[in-house]
Amino acid sequence: MSSIVEGFGRAFSLILHLDAELLGIILLSLKVSGTALIVATLIGLPLGAFLGFRTLPLKGFIISLLNTFMGLPPVVVGLFIYLLLSRSGPFGFMALLYTPAAMIIAQTILAFPIVSSLSHSAIVAVDPIIKQASMTLGATPFQVSLTIIREARYGIMAGIIAAFGRVMAEVGAILIVGGNIAGFTRVMTTTIALETDKGNFELALALGIILLAISLAINSALHLIQKKGSAGIKR
Amino acid sequence: MNLRLTATHISKSYNGNRVLDDCSFSFDRSGTYALMGPNGCGKSTFLRICALLEEPDAGEINYLSQGHPANKDIRLRRRTTLVLPRVGVFNTTVFRNVAYGLTIRGIRRKEREERVMKVLHFVGLDEKRDQGALTLSSGETQRLGLARALVIEPEILFLDEPTASVDRKNTEIIEDIIMRMKKGGRSTVIITTHDRLQAERLADFLLVIKEGNISADRSPLSF
Numbered sequence: 001m002s003s004i005v006e007g008f009g010r011a012f013s014l015i016l017h018l019d020a021e022l023l024g025i026i027l028l029s030l031k032v033s034g035t036a037l038i039v040a041t042l043i044g045l046p047l048g049a050f051l052g053f054r055t056l057p058l059k060g061f062i063i064s065l066l067n068t069f070m071g072l073p074p075v076v077v078g079l080f081i082y083l084l085l086s087r088s089g090p091f092g093f094m095a096l097l098y099t100p101a102a103m104i105i106a107q108t109i110l111a112f113p114i115v116s117s118l119s120h121s122a123i124v125a126v127d128p129i130i131k132q133a134s135m136t137l138g139a140t141p142f143q144v145s146l147t148i149i150r151e152a153r154y155g156i157m158a159g160i161i162a163a164f165g166r167v168m169a170e171v172g173a174i175l176i177v178g179g180n181i182a183g184f185t186r187v188m189t190t191t192i193a194l195e196t197d198k199g200n201f202e203l204a205l206a207l208g209i210i211l212l213a214i215s216l217a218i219n220s221a222l223h224l225i226q227k228k229g230s231a232g233i234k235r
Numbered sequence: 236m237n238l239r240l241t242a243t244h245i246s247k248s249y250n251g252n253r254v255l256d257d258c259s260f261s262f263d264r265s266g267t268y269a270l271m272g273p274n275g276c277g278k279s280t281f282l283r284i285c286a287l288l289e290e291p292d293a294g295e296i297n298y299l300s301q302g303h304p305a306n307k308d309i310r311l312r313r314r315t316t317l318v319l320p321r322v323g324v325f326n327t328t329v330f331r332n333v334a335y336g337l338t339i340r341g342i343r344r345k346e347r348e349e350r351v352m353k354v355l356h357f358v359g360l361d362e363k364r365d366q367g368a369l370t371l372s373s374g375e376t377q378r379l380g381l382a383r384a385l386v387i388e389p390e391i392l393f394l395d396e397p398t399a400s401v402d403r404k405n406t407e408i409i410e411d412i413i414m415r416m417k418k419g420g421r422s423t424v425i426i427t428t429h430d431r432l433q434a435e436r437l438a439d440f441l442l443v444i445k446e447g448n449i450s451a452d453r454s455p456l457s458f
Contacts, residue, residue: 138336140309
């Protein structure tokens with residue numbers, strides 16, 4: 001018990017004196033997950049919108065697939081990307097394995113179904129009267145679509161934040177494709193796993209506390225967005 | 236009147252129930268037309284078909300611009316507008332709701348601001364310009380719908396039951412807005428209502444939809 005208390009004490013001291021190594025790990029985590037999130041949004045939001053606006057033959061199946069992929073096990077994604085990027089894999093020539101780029105690819109794959117599926121749900125939940133109102137005011141079909149996306153913005157943002165929470169907290173995929181190389185691909189979650197193995201609990205605890213703080217900030221933002229979005233439901 | 240609307244042999248059914256049956260009418264003159272009839276008689280359907288929001292099963296809607304047939308494209312649609320009974324408020328401020336029609340037409344910011352403020356003043360919502368539009372009362376929401384339509388200065392304005400879901404005070408305010416629009420006299424207004432007295436107060440021409448057909452009103456006690 002006393003070692004846990006001691007560990008927390010040292011962890012807080014580490015956070016307060018934030019050294020360059022710790023800061024580098026935190027920044028790399030944010031950079032990898034942030035970039036993955038941007039790419040996932042750039043792919044996922046248009047796909048969600050496309051599925052929301054168009055009638056397609058396999059639409060139901062694609063949506064079910066996306067919903068299934070929302071729960072993809074990170075280690076499976078890591079393994080899949082590893083096989084693609086390894087020297088004998090089809091993309092081995094790009095030499096991306098054990099680089100932040102590979103980690104971004106893996107996290108993009110984890111984040112994009114969440115962004116896409118939740119964007120789709122938010123878009124189809126927009127009251128059909130909005131489409132009619134914008135049409136009566138003279139909007140082109142493209143402008144009507146933009147208006148509907150704008151009306152769904154709180155739901156879309158909730159999806160993006162949920163995806164950010166998932167990729168920030170995952171360890172399986174980036175450990176496999178990033179390799180946890182100090183100063184290059186070492187991020188918060190992989191460091192926690194490594195330092196725990198080594199018995200270096202202070203650093204692991206310090207990163208755990210920071211990760212929790214980031215997670216709390218993300219969830220608070222999510223809560224605020226949802227509160228704002230549900231401010232009015234009357235049309 | 237630059238834009239003339241003619242409905243020819245319009246028929247429309249929903250789930251086998253024929254709402255409009257060979258309905259023809261030509262809105263040849265400027266002014267306010269009131270389309271009367273009991274609930275479910277097809278007034279709104281007729282209005283939505285005229286506003287090109289719905290396709291008829293049979294028949295045709297034709298617009299004549301300066302005497303020539305107009306293509307039913309976005310340019311024509313932007314010369315008319317329909318205020319729906321449930322307005323369809325965008326989740327943003329009152330100002331941005333009213334500015335919507337101007338924004339999508341690429342009107343510059345300064346002109347947009349001037350026109351929106353003028354219309355907000357006209358409908359008595361100028362003090363609510365920065366308020367979230369979803370927080371307005373139902374009467375104010377209906378006035379917002381009118382403002383959103385008026386700001387684009389349509390040549391034909393369709394109003395579908397504009398006072399159906401508002402209290403007496405707001406009904407008076409909305410009727411007053413429509414009366415003042417009449418005095419401006421630039422557009423043709425086609426309004427549906429199930430309230431005969433309201434139709435008589437507001438309109439220059441009274442029309443009735445009965446058994447799926449439209450005709451000029453000649454029998455005051457017909458419903």
